[in-house]
Amino acid sequence: MNDGSLPPHRIETCIPERREPGMMVFNVRPGGAAEFTESSGWIIGVDQAGEVALNLKFDAPCQDTRALANGNILFSLTGAGLIKEITRTGEPVREWHVAGKWAGKSPPPASIEIDAPLTHHSINVFPNGNLLLLSAEVRVLPDWPVKDDDPDAALATANVVGDVALEVSPDGQIVNRWAMLDLLDPNRLSYGSCSNYWVPRGFADSNDWCHANAATYDAKDDSIIVSLRTQDCLVKFDRVSGELKWILGDPGNWRAPWADKLLKPDGMVQWQYHQHDVSVTKEGTILCFDNGNFRATPFGEKMPAEDSYSRAVEFAVDEAAMTVRQVWSYGDGESEGERLFACYQGGAFRLPKTSNTFLDYGGICTIDGVPTGNNQEGFTRARLIEVTPDKEIVFDMWIDASAEAKPVPLSSFRAEFVPDLP
Numbered sequence: 001m002n003d004g005s006l007p008p009h010r011i012e013t014c015i016p017e018r019r020e021p022g023m024m025v026f027n028v029r030p031g032g033a034a035e036f037t038e039s040s041g042w043i044i045g046v047d048q049a050g051e052v053a054l055n056l057k058f059d060a061p062c063q064d065t066r067a068l069a070n071g072n073i074l075f076s077l078t079g080a081g082l083i084k085e086i087t088r089t090g091e092p093v094r095e096w097h098v099a100g101k102w103a104g105k106s107p108p109p110a111s112i113e114i115d116a117p118l119t120h121h122s123i124n125v126f127p128n129g130n131l132l133l134l135s136a137e138v139r140v141l142p143d144w145p146v147k148d149d150d151p152d153a154a155l156a157t158a159n160v161v162g163d164v165a166l167e168v169s170p171d172g173q174i175v176n177r178w179a180m181l182d183l184l185d186p187n188r189l190s191y192g193s194c195s196n197y198w199v200p201r202g203f204a205d206s207n208d209w210c211h212a213n214a215a216t217y218d219a220k221d222d223s224i225i226v227s228l229r230t231q232d233c234l235v236k237f238d239r240v241s242g243e244l245k246w247i248l249g250d251p252g253n254w255r256a257p258w259a260d261k262l263l264k265p266d267g268m269v270q271w272q273y274h275q276h277d278v279s280v281t282k283e284g285t286i287l288c289f290d291n292g293n294f295r296a297t298p299f300g301e302k303m304p305a306e307d308s309y310s311r312a313v314e315f316a317v318d319e320a321a322m323t324v325r326q327v328w329s330y331g332d333g334e335s336e337g338e339r340l341f342a343c344y345q346g347g348a349f350r351l352p353k354t355s356n357t358f359l360d361y362g363g364i365c366t367i368d369g370v371p372t373g374n375n376q377e378g379f380t381r382a383r384l385i386e387v388t389p390d391k392e393i394v395f396d397m398w399i400d401a402s403a404e405a406k407p408v409p410l411s412s413f414r415a416e417f418v419p420d421l422p
Contacts (some may be wrong), residue, residue, distance in 0.1 A: 005057050007042050008404050009374050013396035014050035019386055020351035023047045023088070024358060025073055026053060028399055029061035031363055031380025031411030038408055043075050045088070045418065046397065060419060064123045065416040070233065073418060076123045079088040082108070083123060083131070096131075096172060112172040116165065118202075119166075119304050121413075122214040122277075130175065131168040132224070134212050135162050141179055148189040151299045158184065159205050161198045163212035166225055167239075178242055180210050180228065183235065184226070185258050191294045191302065192230040192274065214278045214288075214414075227278045227288060232271070232297060234278055234288060248272075248286070248315060248324055252297035262344035263317060263324040270326060272313055276362070277414050281392040285327060286315045289359065291412075293373055307371040309339040312348035330357060330391055334365050338391075340383065343373040347414025349388075356394065358386045360415040380409035 005146040007028040025045040030038035041062035042357030058077060068085065074095055076083045081101025085093040098108040100117035107113065116135045124132035141160045147153035162181030169175055186209070188325030197208040211229040218225060220235065223245060225236045233249030247254070247261045250271040254262055272290035279287050292310045295303040315324050333339045345362025365371070365378030372378040379402065386395035399410050 001113065002277070005045070005247075006052065007399055007410055008054060008401040009397060009399050011050050011395075011397045013393055015394040016049045018354070018356075018388065018392075018394040019048050020356050020417065021048050022356045022384075022417055023053050023214070024384070024415050024416050025065045025067070025075075026360060026384065026415035027062040027065060027075070028149055028226070028382070028410055028412050030383075031409035032375040032378060034364060034380070034409045035061065038160075041077070041119065042075075045073075049093070050395070050397075056086075058180065063413050065119065065414075066123055066125055067416055067418045068125060069127075069129075073416075074123060074125065076119065078118070078120050081118065081242060082111075083114075083133075088421075091192045106271055112170075115174060116166060121212065124215055126305065127215050127219060129170055131166075131170075132215050132217060133166045133168055134215060135164045135166055136198070136203075137164055137181070138162075138198075138206055141186055143187075143209075145187060145189055146194060148191050148194045149297050152265075158207055159203065160209045161203050161206045162186070163210055163226075163228070164210070165215050165224060166402050167398040177241065178237065179236075180212060180222070180226070181242055183237060183242070184210070184228075184231065184247075185255060188253050188255070188258075190230050190232045190253070190297055191198050195230065212274050215279060216278050218280050220284065225278050225286065229274050229276065229291075231385075232273045234272075234275070234286065246317065246319065246322065248317070250297050251299070263322055266318070266321075266325040268326060269315075269324060269350065270313070270329070270332070273413050274344075276345060277360075279349060279351070281314070281350045282352060282391075284316075286317060287348050287350055287357070288313060288315075289348040290329075290331075291342060291344065291346055293343055294369055305343065305371045307339065308341040308343070308363060308371060308373065309333060310342045312357055314350075318382075328389075330359065330387055341371045342382075343371075343372075343378075344375050345382075345411050345413050349415065349417055351417055352419070355389050356386050356419065358384070358395075358415055360412055362413055363411045365409075378409075379407070380411050382410060382412040384412065384415055 167176035
């Protein structure tokens with residue numbers, strides 16, 4: 001389905017015979033500060049040959065996409081409080097609306113209500129067909145460390161936003177709820193934990209303590225893994241009991257009893273920072289997109305944005321030994337021209353047949369061509385690439401409006417693989 005309007009883009013490399021058969025589906029939306037001034041978005045699907053096989057344009061920013069077992073595609077318009085299921089040619093199947101976003105308004109006809117204040121970032125699906133969503137809550141916490149860059153700052157009462165993972169049945173009923181503020185140390189900070197991300201999104205005078213941006217299900221032990229950007233960690237917990245199983249990330253600033261859940265490095269492990277996306281590969285390893293912001297925890301020295309880099313990184317976790325081993329990465333500078341810094345958004349996914357990896361450098365921000373970690377001030381572009389296990393690029397696409405008459409910053413949250421129908 002094509003409405004004739006595509007976001008500005010260019011494909012620099014496409015080697016179909018070395019690519020994964022199927023379609024990569026991803027969103028394009030206004031990036032950086034344009035998020036608050038522009039209201040549009042696309043869901044785009046690019047096939048193995050590099051042809052646009054799906055093109056849907058909306059008058060609202062789109063967010064995450066997921067492939068469903070029935071061959072359909074799920075995607076979200078989080079600002080509008082909608083989740084939609086479509087066929088792979090773009091025909092509508094069903095949709096859900098989030099109650100908190102539709103208070104006082106008439107929801108779309110036949111839409112299924114989810115009784116939550118909002119959903120954000122990632123959408124996912126359990127094997128039983130239930131939805132795995134992210135929401136948020138705010139708690140007033142006393143004696144909270146209100147600055148993440150000053151070890152001598154006084155403690156104060158603070159509005160702290162903690163993310164909430166939800167399991168939602170297809171009829172919209174919430175059947176499980178897991179609050180990150182109950183799972184982890186509410187007083188632990190990473191760089192960014194005191195940022196005002198949620199203020200323009202309805203949580204006045206608040207702090208972005210953990211910033212969940214992805215969640216996935218691990219079928220081998222009925223557990224959930226969540227990526228927490230402003231805690232610089234991945235956490236795994238039991239779906240039934242809610243018990244914390246492990247924490248994967250820089251061990252700085254963790255105290256008991258949470259420190260006992262830290263995975264210890266087995267060999268050389270380069271920790272991920274401000275990561276996005278998380279998935280379990282068919283080998284059982286953990287893959288994420290390591291944005292790489294700061295590459296330090298408070299109160300260590302931050303890496304400057306102009307030296308920073310983003311990468312896909314794969315970890316093997318030994319849960320019996322409580323250890324983690326780094327087994328693969330791309331983007332950390334091993335190959336010429338490989339380094340690139342996407343200060344926000346992004347994804348990484350291991351493709352099933354070729355074992356290629358698809359990376360979405362979703363928010364590449366620069367000021368006068370120099371990388372920046374401030375997506376509200378920089379100009380935003382996105383780059384989507386597919387690399388072989390030995391790190392050869394077989395697909396390379398830029399979403400880039402810098403040469404347009406109206407150079408609107410554009411970003412892409414993550415990309416999803418949709419296999420060919422049998």
